[in-house]
Amino acid sequence: MTQTAHDTGTDTSNDKATAAASGMSATERFKTDKRAGSGVPKERVDLLAREVLDGIHATIRRHKVTYDEYNALKAWLIKVGDDGEWPLFLDVWVEHVIEEVATEHREGSKGTIEGPYYVPDAPEQGANGSVPMRPDEGGVQLTWTGQVTSTDGSPLGGAKVELWHADNDGFYSQFAPGLPEWNLRATFTTDDQGRFEIHTVRPAPYQIPTEGACGRLIDAAGWHAWRPAHLHVKVSAPGHELLTAQLYFPGDEHNDDDIASAVKPELLLAPQPTESGESVSYGFVLDPSQER
Ligand code: MBD
Numbered sequence: 001m002t003q004t005a006h007d008t009g010t011d012t013s014n015d016k017a018t019a020a021a022s023g024m025s026a027t028e029r030f031k032t033d034k035r036a037g038s039g040v041p042k043e044r045v046d047l048l049a050r051e052v053l054d055g056i057h058a059t060i061r062r063h064k065v066t067y068d069e070y071n072a073l074k075a076w077l078i079k080v081g082d083d084g085e086w087p088l089f090l091d092v093w094v095e096h097v098i099e100e101v102a103t104e105h106r107e108g109s110k111g112t113i114e115g116p117y118y119v120p121d122a123p124e125q126g127a128n129g130s131v132p133m134r135p136d137e138g139g140v141q142l143t144w145t146g147q148v149t150s151t152d153g154s155p156l157g158g159a160k161v162e163l164w165h166a167d168n169d170g171f172y173s174q175f176a177p178g179l180p181e182w183n184l185r186a187t188f189t190t191d192d193q194g195r196f197e198i199h200t201v202r203p204a205p206y207q208i209p210t211e212g213a214c215g216r217l218i219d220a221a222g223w224h225a226w227r228p229a230h231l232h233v234k235v236s237a238p239g240h241e242l243l244t245a246q247l248y249f250p251g252d253e254h255n256d257d258d259i260a261s262a263v264k265p266e267l268l269l270a271p272q273p274t275e276s277g278e279s280v281s282y283g284f285v286l287d288p289s290q291e292r
């Protein structure tokens with residue numbers, strides 16, 4: 001299951017975690033996932049493809065795009081594929097609007113984008129446990145307690161809280177080589193009061209991989225590659241809509257200029273210092289599934 005630089009054809013001379021391999025690993029992951037969409041109706045493809053092309057044509061006319069610029073675009077699009085960075089590109093610059101549209105009807109907790117580095121079926125840790133980590137895992141210890149409820153206030157026992165996040169160096173297990181398979185990935189199950197208690201470490205601010213095509217775009221446009229430090233979660237319970245979210249830490253300088261546009265004020269944690277690190281309380285309200 002573990003994706004290594006070697007598996008994905010990326011040339012690295014050692015097995016240490018590198019950012020370059022991560023984009024390519026996300027492509028391999030997506031291809032083996034069951035979620036790749038198919039069967040979009042012809043009418044939708046016609047409408048959407050035509051409107052996107054109309055938008056491109058309008059930009060070309062408005063800004064009198066040259067052959068030099070057209071060829072730079074061609075070369076860059078080829079490079080996105082060669083580098084395996086389509087998932088990274090789409091999740092950083094497009095997914096936030098997909099998520100906005102998909103969840104605008106919700107009354108429960110706000111969510112945000114999934115990003116490219118989710119892996120299903122992380123190890124079960126019960127209602128109260130520690131995320132798998134190395135003995136010398138870097139970062140401040142974080143204790144997170146919370147409750148999962150339905151929009152009517154009833155507690156959701158047996159709800160799943162899947163957590164994944166980068167390590168203190170900004171690397172995700174199974175996407176950067178050299179990390180234990182399930183490092184900083186776990187699944188928690190709420191008790192009969194809907195409660196959970198999670199022990200992990202606080203992740204560091206995160207730079208998306210800059211060695212590939214996305215980095216070239218960022219460079220060429222004079223942007224930056226930073227995302228604020230974040231915890232990823234998926235929260236699910238029978239009869240309820242799946243909530244995909246990320247949680248952020250106050251004071252992070254990139255909360256206001258996340259390259260992936262995925263920060264919302266409702267997703268900010270308020271951690272308190274403790275003797276051994278930090279503790280935080282944050283819970284989730286799930287919307288009942290819509291009847292069809
Ligand atoms: C990430 O860790 C991430 O969360 C997103 C959205 C994009 C790239 C890397």
Ligand code: FE
Binds near residue numbers: 115117166230232
């Ligand atoms: Fe992330």
